Amino acid sequence: MSLFVHRHEKADGRELLLYGRAPHQGIAGPELEAAPAGRSHLRWHPLRQEWVAYAGARQARTFLPQAAECPLCVSQAGRIGEIPFSDFEIAVFENRFPAFSADAEMPDAIRGLTLAQAGGRCEVIVYSPDHRSSLAGLSDERLELLIEVWGARVKVLRDMGFVAVLPFENRGEEIGVTLHHPHGQIYAFSFLPAQLARAAKAQAEAPLIAQLIETLDPALILRAGQAALSFVPPFAMYPYEVWLAPRRRVASPDELTDTERSDLAQALGDAMRRLDALFDAPMPYILTVQTAPQGFEDTFHMTIEIHPFRRDTNKLKYLAGVEQGAGVFLVDVLPEEAARRLRAASA
Amino acid sequence: MSLFVHRHEKADGRELLLYGRAPHQGIAGPELEAAPAGRSHLRWHPLRQEWVAYAGARQARTFLPQAAECPLCVSQAGRIGEIPFSDFEIAVFENRFPAFSADAEMPDAIRGLTLAQAGGRCEVIVYSPDHRSSLAGLSDERLELLIEVWGARVKVLRDMGFVAVLPFENRGEEIGVTLHHPHGQIYAFSFLPAQLARAAKAQAEAPLIAQLIETLDPALILRAGQAALSFVPPFAMYPYEVWLAPRRRVASPDELTDTERSDLAQALGDAMRRLDALFDAPMPYILTVQTAPQGFEDTFHMTIEIHPFRRDTNKLKYLAGVEQGAGVFLVDVLPEEAARRLRAASA
Numbered sequence: 197m198s199l200f201v202h203r204h205e206k207a208d209g210r211e212l213l214l215y216g217r218a219p220h221q222g223i224a225g226p227e228l229e230a231a232p233a234g235r236s237h238l239r240w241h242p243l244r245q246e247w248v249a250y251a252g253a254r255q256a257r258t259f260l261p262q263a264a265e266c267p268l269c270v271s272q273a274g275r276i277g278e279i280p281f282s283d284f285e286i287a288v289f290e291n292r293f294p295a296f297s298a299d300a301e302m303p304d305a306i307r308g309l310t311l312a313q314a315g316g317r318c319e320v321i322v323y324s325p326d327h328r329s330s331l332a333g334l335s336d337e338r339l340e341l342l343i344e345v346w347g348a349r350v351k352v353l354r355d356m357g358f359v360a361v362l363p364f365e366n367r368g369e370e371i372g373v374t375l376h377h378p379h380g381q382i383y384a385f386s387f388l389p390a391q392l393a394r395a396a397k398a399q400a401e402a403p404l405i406a407q408l409i410e411t412l413d414p415a416l417i418l419r420a421g422q423a424a425l426s427f428v429p430p431f432a433m434y435p436y437e438v439w440l441a442p443r444r445r446v447a448s449p450d451e452l453t454d455t456e457r458s459d460l461a462q463a464l465g466d467a468m469r470r471l472d473a474l475f476d477a478p479m480p481y482i483l484t485v486q487t488a489p490q491g492f493e494d495t496f497h498m499t500i501e502i503h504p505f506r507r508d509t510n511k512l513k514y515l516a517g518v519e520q521g522a523g524v525f526l527v528d529v530l531p532e533e534a535a536r537r538l539r540a541a542s543a
Numbered sequence: 544m545s546l547f548v549h550r551h552e553k554a555d556g557r558e559l560l561l562y563g564r565a566p567h568q569g570i571a572g573p574e575l576e577a578a579p580a581g582r583s584h585l586r587w588h589p590l591r592q593e594w595v596a597y598a599g600a601r602q603a604r605t606f607l608p609q610a611a612e613c614p615l616c617v618s619q620a621g622r623i624g625e626i627p628f629s630d631f632e633i634a635v636f637e638n639r640f641p642a643f644s645a646d647a648e649m650p651d652a653i654r655g656l657t658l659a660q661a662g663g664r665c666e667v668i669v670y671s672p673d674h675r676s677s678l679a680g681l682s683d684e685r686l687e688l689l690i691e692v693w694g695a696r697v698k699v700l701r702d703m704g705f706v707a708v709l710p711f712e713n714r715g716e717e718i719g720v721t722l723h724h725p726h727g728q729i730y731a732f733s734f735l736p737a738q739l740a741r742a743a744k745a746q747a748e749a750p751l752i753a754q755l756i757e758t759l760d761p762a763l764i765l766r767a768g769q770a771a772l773s774f775v776p777p778f779a780m781y782p783y784e785v786w787l788a789p790r791r792r793v794a795s796p797d798e799l800t801d802t803e804r805s806d807l808a809q810a811l812g813d814a815m816r817r818l819d820a821l822f823d824a825p826m827p828y829i830l831t832v833q834t835a836p837q838g839f840e841d842t843f844h845m846t847i848e849i850h851p852f853r854r855d856t857n858k859l860k861y862l863a864g865v866e867q868g869a870g871v872f873l874v875d876v877l878p879e880e881a882a883r884r885l886r887a888a889s890a
Contacts, residue, residue: 241778242751243742248778248872249865252880295865295873308758309777364864372861383865391870395590404589411655430656431588431595484868503867514719515862517711518596518642518730520850521831523738525595526642533599 197454199344204280206230206289212278215345216285217337225271227280230292236314237303238387246390249314251295268322268377284325285338286345288382291318296383298356315386316358321345323378330367330378330478332468339461347450349382350487354448358384360392360489361448368480370512371505380483388489396492405441405497416535419466419543421459426467428535435507435529436474436538438467440500447488447496464500466543471504473541480505480512544801546691551627553577553636559625562692563632564684572618574627577639583661584650585734593737596661598642615669615724631672632685633692635729638665643730645703662733664700668692668710670725677714677725677825679815686808694797696729697834701795705731707739707836708795715827717859718852727830735836743839752788752844763882766813766890768806773814775882782854782876783821783885785814787847794835794843811847813890818851820888827852827859 202220204212208229214220236251267277270284279287296316303311323334323342334342350361365380366373388396398404409425418426424442440463442456452460471479481504488496507513507528518524549567551559555576561567583598614624617631626634643663650658670681670689681689697708712727713720735743745751756772765773771789787810789803799807818826828851835843854860854875865871 239778241780242749242755243745244738244780245741245745246870246872248780248874250874250877252875252877306777307760308754360869362865362869364868366861366863371863372859381864383869385869385871389869389871391591394592398590398592402589407655408589413654430653431586433588433591433595482862482864482867484864486868501868512719514713516713516718517728517829517831518709520829521711521833521848522707522709522730522732522736523593524732524736525593527595527597528599530597530599 197340199341199348201348206280210290210292212287212289214281214284214287215341215348217341218285220281220284222281224280225282226276227271228267228276228278228292235303236295236297236300238312238314239306240310240312242310244390247312247387249295251293251314266327266375266377268320268375268379269327270325278320279322284322286324286341287322288319288345288349291320291381294318296385298386312387317353317356317384319349319382319384321349321363321380321382323380327377330468330472331365331483332465332472334378334465336458336461336465339464340457343449343452343457343460343464346382346485347448347452350448351450353382353384354490356384358386359388360385361487362392363485363487365481365483367483368478368505370480371482373480392486392489395486396489396496399497400492400495403445403495403497405499406445409441409443413532415532418470418535418538419463421463423453423456424459424463426463428531428538430531432527432531432534433525434503434505434513435527436471436479436504436534437531438471438502438504438538440464440467441497445497447493448498449485449487460500467502469543470538470541471502473543474537475506475509477506477509546688546695548695553627557637557639559634559636561628561631561634562688562695564688565632567628567631569628571627572629573623574618575614575623575625575639582650583642583644583647585659585661586653587657587659589657591737594659594734596642598640598661613674613722613724615667615722615726616674617672625667626669631669633671633688634669635666635692635696638667638728641665643732645733659734663705664703664731666696666729666731668696668727668729670727674724677815677819678712678830679812679819681725681812683805683808683812686811687804690796690799690804690807690811693729693832694795694799697795698797700729700731701837703731705733706735707732708834709739710832710834712828712830714830715825715852717827718829720827739833739836742833743836743843746844747839747842750792750842750844752846753792756788756790760879762879765817765882765885766810768810770800770803771806771810773810775878775885777878779874779878779881780872781850781852781860782874783818783826783851783881784878785818785849785851785885787811787814787849788844792844794840795845796832796834807847814849816890817885817888818849820890821884822853822856824853824856
């Protein structure tokens with residue numbers, strides 16, 4: 197299917213892209229302008245052996261607006277949002293409060309510390325003009341488009357020279373989400389985060405995802421498509437964690453065939469509906485799309501990973517002392533039991 | 544000062560220890576008995592390169608009891624708790640719902656997975672019989688005793704053969720704490736968690752904590768004692784993060800001199816009062832005591848690390864897509880600004 201993109205330069209210079217199955221008319225109205233950027237930068241944590249990012253301007257970001265003030269809804273008379281169009285399918289634009297930016301400056305030296313510029317790019321991806329929708333509520337066609345847009349953005353951002361690209365979504369007030377309009381984010385990094393490096397190196401040594409799919413207990417599978425599947429990983433870090441992967445090794449979503457994308461879209465909607473049905477309440481979660489960092493394109497196998505935060509009707513999963521202090525995740529629900537309950541939940 | 548310990552074997556065989564400056568009379572009444580242990584075990588996460596611990600029995604653990612039912616208060620007529628004594632200073636006992644245990648069995652093989660027994664020991668440490676107290680409310684003398692008990696437990700658990708010992712405290716309903724009575728936990732592991740290994744190896748290559756203290760911007764220091772100090776680390780992962788360390792390299796709290804322990808106790812109470820004063824509300828936090836794993840006793844410099852979860856009056860710090868998906872922490876408040884506000888908060 198064809199993917200159309202309409203490029204718009206926002207009043208403050210930020211890029212906005214409208215992706216869709218049909219060409220967009222592109223008649224723009226008024227729009228929100230960005231606040232001056234804060235001085236983001238990176239500091240090396242010598243004990244964690246990881247970069248920590250400081251982004252002071254983010255403290256002021258929009259916090260739980262009423263629906264009538266949603267900056268991700270199309271702009272209307274009396275309410276100016278980020279998207280100055282009357283309609284769209286999927287919109288992508290540069291974040292008003294970016295933690296990383298392409299023109300990030302080198303910070304002033306601090307004695308004893310290793311510093312770096314917070315190089316990267318932060319984008320917002322809006323899944324639908326419908327404020328009350330969610331991944332579980334989108335049609336399979338829209339989910340396919342979303343996966344295709346993830347792929348298109350990963351390709352563009354990699355071509356811009358970024359080392360790693362992470363599409364993700366945080367959902368739910370329970371985990372601090374400040375905007376309810378269905379949307380995700382895409383972070384591109386000009387450095388390789390240590391956790392992504394570990395995963396990519398491990399995959400370079402052995403085809404871990406292919407092996408995982410091959411040896412997977414069928415009872416862990418939620419939806420087995422011809423070209424892609426969803427399952428509870430047998431080493432899940434969160435109760436009811438769900439992964440999706442194409443069966444073939446594909447480094448990032450731009451390399452998916454139509455069949456693989458279609459299978460992933462169906463598995464994604466299916467997984468989201470099961471997660472929402474599990475406790476009869478919208479499931480708060482973090483979804484990440486793991487794509488090949490630079491240099492690992494020939495060995496990395498992309499996955500979509502959903503980390504849900506509700507472990508029981510009125511209980512959330514929190515990271516506590518053992519997770520934070522030692523990096524050891526404690527999980528209350530065995531993956532086999534989680535899969536049994538998710539398979540029983542109606543999709 | 545002298546440290547007395549009274550050992551009690553609970554009705555179900557678990558060990559309970561009463562530590563104090565005075566000998567304990569040790570007349571025991573009725574007490575809670577442990578539920579049968581679940582089958583905890585470890586599974587290797589091949590992409591994170593870390594063990595994940597599964598502890599099914601924990602799902603049933605006590606959840607937000609009313610104060611009158613607190614299992615950490617001394618047992619009284621009509622309410623049976625964990626501590627069958629009428630009074631105590633500091634009590635330590637084996638957790639009723641241990642995620643790790645010394646007699647953990649090797650789990651049944653699962654195709655394609657690397658498994659291990661969840662070897663270790665989980666202890667609860669109760670700071671005071673006063674249900675409504677907190678670290679901020681304890682006297683300096685009680686805090687000194689607490690640090691000494693941490694040291695005593697680390698030594699005992701290391702002598703039992705455990706590879707790493709982590710005293711910690713989770714505080715606040717905001718981060719899922721199920722019991723409000725002031726208490727912490729101590730986890731001993733029969734394996735070396737990857738995050739602890741990274742930190743210990745980094746310190747074996749360079750005296751990072753000594754260098755940090757030596758080059759520390761004085762504006763980051765909250766309380767500078769002769770033998771120990773508290774400060775905001777310049778690479779803090781959480782807003783208002785506070786670390787405490789003895790100036791001399793000490794591998795674990797059992798090696799502290801009286802002066803170092805006294806300085807740390809005063810800095811600990813001071814830090815806790817500042818954190819509670821910052822937003823005029825009890826600060827939810829994770830506190831961990833980082834001690835030398837086996838084999839790193841000659842290079843490790845112990846720290847006490849406090850990771851607060853409130854970043855503004857009504858805003859919590861959550862781990863979201865970038866933290867969970869890439870391991871990159873985003874921090875809204877610069878360490879220098881956090882230190883300025885903490886120094887201004889009344890202790």
